[in-house]
């Protein structure tokens with residue numbers, strides 16, 4: 001059996017380009033006793049991987065020649081473990097490769113009642129948990145709130161917008177094109193704005209004349225400062241991501257502290273790893289809502305492991321339509 005993997009060829013400078021990555025084929029090593037061998041079915045592409053391959057992520061790094069780290073939905077293909085028999089569908093930190101070996105404690109089952117397993121990487125996975133932590137654990141969203149969310153149809157944004165709407169809030173999504181705006185409307189956002197509009201601040205005032213009470217910051221400046229200026233008194237800002245800064249050519253400074261004081265604002269930082277203990281409660285509750293048709297998915301699926309570098313580069317330029325996953329067709333596996 002052959003493994004196929006995508007490794008880091010060179011660190012990106014500015015926007016990542018496909019030549020930062022290289023595909024490698026290698027013979028699979030003999031199955032190691034005590035571990036569980038899985039085959040990746042859906043690989044998750046996430047903005048944080050830009051910091052990992054850039055060598056400036058807070059928790060992990062990838063050296064030149066390493067497999068690109070990341071999470072995947074996988075099927076167990078070799079196992080002597082009763083808890084994870086062959087055929088079990090799991091989440092694993094496999095990275096961008098076909099086959100990988102894991103200790104049982106490093107795996108998590110994908111709920112068997114989930115009819116679309118790739119969602120365990122998006123609205124029902126780490127991005128969904130991030131949205132849940134932001135809306136329900138930190139901001140405690142409720143009816144009457146006006147919630148602003150950039151990257152509105154992406155992994156975090158698509159779930160945050162729907163959670164806020166389900167709680168009875170008015171939701172405003174920010175995207176970057178008409179096509180994405182239409183998808184945001186399908187997800188239920190009450191209003192949709194375009195981050196490339198030269199009049200974004202005025203556009204926001206027009207749809208939220210009383211101001212916004214919750215801003216989930218996934219973007220950094222200039223949206224962060226515009227949002228802070230439009231915060232209603234006592235509003236809550238959750239700092240969660242800085243996608244504007246990830247490509248290395250921008251440094252968000254944020255609004256001056258006097259603005260926070262004037263607005264009597266609460267500003268919270270969010271790191272999803274702090275909410276891992278809530279994962280199974282979250283999964284159980286929201287898998288049910290998805291299966292009932294109450295929650296909608298927002299995925300951009302690319303096909304074949306070899307498409308991952310191009311897909312990643314497009315995602316980092318805002319050229320993808322939803323949370324990005326790579327489906328590894330059966331044809332990708334070589335025997």
Ligand SMILES: NC(=O)c1ccc[n+]([C@@H]2O[C@H](COP(=O)([O-])OP(=O)(O)OC[C@H]3O[C@@H](n4cnc5c(N)ncnc54)[C@H](OP(=O)(O)O)[C@@H]3O)[C@@H](O)[C@H]2O)c1
Pocket residue numbers: 046047048126127130150151152153154155156157174175176177180195218219223239240241242243244270271272273315316317318319320322323324
């Ligand atoms: N703190 C945590 O624990 C945590 C956990 C998960 C994610 N995050 C962060 O949350 C953010 C969103 O992650 P995600 O997984 O949901 O990604 P995503 O939305 O699926 O993909 C990124 C999206 O960001 C938008 N974008 C790209 N460049 C931008 C720019 N310069 N300004 C504003 N928006 C831009 C694009 O959407 P449009 O073209 O539609 O604007 C793009 O599609 C990222 O910053 C990520 O690092 C943080």
